[in-house]
Amino acid sequence: MQALQLEKPHHFRFIEVPEPQAPGPGEAIVAVRAVGICGTDYGGFLGKMPFFSYPRIPGHELGVEVVAVGPGVVNVKPGDRCCVEPYINCQTCHSCTRGLTNCCEHHQTLGVHCDGGLRPPRRCSSSGRGRSASPPSSLPRCRVLA
């Protein structure tokens, strides 16, 4: 399966990535159907985004379709269209344990600090824990794991 990787500023390349493993408890497999491109991505492409690291699979504004769910998942089902919370927090640091997940000491943003959505289906958590922003309320939500 191929993904699009920004190897370094101004240089994209296709890379091979492994098929996702079957979803575990509380997880889902999602296929990316749409990716928004914003100033963060453009800054990463230009090499002017200070938080961006390389090489990186970009993509943090993701419209996805659930293709499989693991045991215990009740909030999404195959065929559901979702948006993805791109902010990943640890749930264990000083900030997270006080509910300030946007201040997580180990915060990562998909497609910026870790690989994002310009790739084939990937494994996600379907839990809502740790979200700091809300997608449109008409869509079910899932959260992608790093």
Ligand SMILES: [Zn+2]
């Ligand atoms: Zn953005």
Ligand SMILES: [Zn+2]
């Ligand atoms: Zn944290």
